[in-house]
Amino acid sequence: MQFPTVAFAIFFLAAFVANWLLRPHPLVWRATMIAVSLYFCAWVDVRFALVVLGVAALNWVAAAAAHRAMPAGDPTPASRRIVRAAVAADVAVLAGLAYRGFLVESVTGALARLGWAGSEPVVEVVVPVGISIYVLHAIGYVVDVGRDEVEPVAFADLLLYLCFFPHLVAGPVVRVDELVPQFHERPDPRRVPATDAFVLVGSGLVKAVVIAPWLAEQLVDPAFAAPAEAGGLELLVAAYGVAVLVYAAFSGATDIAIGCALLLGIEYPRAFDAPFAALSVRDFWDRWNLTVSHWLRDYVYVPLGGSRRGRHLRPRNVMVTMVVGGLWYGAGWNFALWGVVHGVYVIVEQAAAARAERREPTALLPTALTAPLHWFVTFHLVCLAFVVYRAGSVGDAAEVLARVATLAPGGAGLVTPLVLAVIGATVASHFVPTEVTYGARARFSALAPAAQVAVLAAGLTVIAALGPEGPLPFGRLPF
């Protein structure tokens, strides 16, 4: 089930009513929300719901065992072994379901290159939407218990934490201590932040349903399908387009999820914080898909040793983290390579920063120019990496970049004023403080409900009219 469908709207209304009516009864509420969320899973595939149950059971048992194995509270060798086994099992589930096609293809490809031309294996595994989200949740939970950062939670709480339907499709990824306490608090049914939720869902729909598919269709897909036909400048704009497209697809999906959860009285952390306003690549990662980045930091970078195990190990840790992060975005070598590119950026930036610290600060440029220059360079580095993200192969990426670098002549008429306006407006919106909209939000809040209905229905209609016909490229795989 996708968010922007009539089926989801009906489903959500039922969940909304059940949520608020049953909130006073904690057990019934949890049972119902689990049932609702599993129904949401099963809508995609019944096996998906079974996998969620299996993952929840496995990690609940493992976390309880790990907790018992550390009576003093500090991790023991036994508890470490249990946690490692559980994480390995989670990764195996992830690899088996979400990444199996990728792994099999890669292995077969490698064998074929070695002259081992066997028959092509048929991969027929249903890739459950959002599997990576709840497996990330499960890993986070069992590791946190193993670190004695959280107490083991009840099975129902864990199951609901894994499968709570708003975050199931595209995140955000939340920590167990951010979500489970909210299951135990009874939010005031008279205090639903409706305007906040409507703004989130509305902006999410605009980004995920209008901007992302439109940019893909008008600019990015044709440009990357035949880069030889497009001019250098055109491909440069297409690279901006990829960045905006990926941002719109992911932040749109998470905005919808956060907005839906808000209507149910559950608060998620913010996932995107104006990433295109970043002044350095590290700043970019402090703004881009924060919840996933934080997960990677806490459960990949830190266990590897982070920055504490000496200067020479830090680049390795950054690189591994970035590659894992890249693979989260998609099962393909281009995504891994995208991680590598960002890894290089971050390592170089860290080295430069360390060098600058040892030196006397020298002002080469007036400070008024430094920030815009940093922004300009960062934005283009990020866009360059997105070319790798989007390109079908390393050769394609190289061709695109070469044509951009040489400002190759030619043109397929892809860059229109409207395309430029959409890209420009999306990037520019990152520089507009949220406070600017407060006046309009307050005005909307103060409208009579009938007027609110008219405004919301008009918004939905415009989004539906501007969106593409047919199903959306949605969720974790915006292409």
Next chain:
Amino acid sequence: MSTTDTHSQRAPVPPGWPGDDPTLPDDLDVLGMRWWWWVGRRTRARRPDALEGPGSRAGAGRSGGGRAEDGGTGDWTADDVVDVADDEPDLDGDDLGAPRWRWADRLRWRGAPPGDREPPDDDEVAAVDDDDLVAGVQPAGRVLVVLVATLVLALLVNVDHLVARVEAGPPSDARDRALSVLRPVQDVGNALQLTRVRDALDALRGDGDDDRAREAGGARGTDDAADSTSRGGGGDEREPGGEEAAGDEDGLRTPTADDPLRVWVGGDFMAQAIGRSLAAAGESTGVVETEVRYEAASGLTRPDYFDWPAAVDEALDDHDPEVVVLVVGVNDAQGIVRPDGTPAQVDEPGWAEEYGRRVGELMDRLRGDGRIVVWIGPPPMREPGYSARMARVAAIHAEQAAPRPWVHVVDLAQVVGGPDGGYTEAVADPSSAEPVTVRQPDGIHLTDAGGDLVAAHVMDLLRTQVDLSGGARGDG
């Protein structure tokens, strides 16, 4: 309509359970509104003593902060609007005796019974530094009503598109159920003229965006999806065939296995069943080569969704067919936008005129050097209202074909209809006299057997024009 009762009747939460929140009263008014609030002006200041109903007095409530301690006098001043922004939210009715009511209270509490104070003007409201107002804090019941009303309204406005989208799906029980729900909604939307809003929007969008509609069409399940990146306006200026090109009397050459008759079949979802059967029938002759292009949910009323004239031009260029079989009409009984941008609904007089113009124009466009055009309109449908609209569409097709001798209209009512030309599920197979089911359970689409019957009819028609035996020329 209040959910107060539901809450007051709930089983008590055992002490110590997480839901046993002593700060929340049992009988919360989660709807928080009065009927006039829905239609009236958004703001009516209320005086604390104007509150009424159990919700306002209920429960111990969360102990309010703010002005309760200030010992106010009951008079509300503009300063309060700003000053109370820092206060703790006051949720319970008891505290409302103090003069610290603020605008946001109305949104999250009981609505606004009529009071005797004028609300502050818009600038004052906008200037309120109030997180709750910005966040639009409201009772859940009111949010529910807003959500339901929004979705119903949006559904009514967009129902034509939803129906088209559902129709485009493969036949299934779920699809039939969805359509059985949506069709009455569609009638309501059309009766209330709400669908015009979406039509107008589409017209606005469609004007500057023909490329996109075409491309989107090219990318959807067609045989030549590969060229979906090709751009360009799409030959709307194509001249109808010249007089000398009409040449029905010239007839068609006799096709051979080496140089087979080029047949192109295009149209909506019906064209799939008919096209498949026609391709099989053509292949069995050994001298017919058939190309099929269908586009579910398409027709001639919505070129913004799929542009058949452009697709036909493309097919004529690519395949140069000697026979064109066009299957349209089942999706055409919907609002149409005239060239001047004004919409016309099916029941309005301007609709038939505009639709007829489009049909005629496409027929002219298809005219070519001896080319035979077989025009297959919609069959009768099970649902009487739909069937009547389809009959109207079929009548316009026949009317437009009458002065155009190169167009041969196949009346499906004669082929898959009952003895009276109405809807029937099964007809007698002309060859065996055995009854065959020609319609799918949805009462709309053709079965494979139905497609075969139509294809046989078309082949019979073609045999009167072309010699398909590889031998002498037909009688023309």
